[in-house]
Amino acid sequence: MICCCNNVRKSEIVAAIAGGARSMATIFDATFAGCGPCGGTCQPEIAAILKQQLAAPSAASRGK
């Protein structure tokens, strides 16, 4: 679980990136991760996943 506010798992973020999301905003549009009552404490984790996925998409899609 990456975003507890919106119940978004890493696999959903990976899927959003695989589906074309390339920024925090587009990941939010696809999954609602990163903008909840906590104020976005999960954003660094989402950014790290995004960076990892864009660097090595095939390897990262295995990590759930």
Ligand code: FES
């Ligand atoms: S945990 Fe993601 S916005 Fe709060």
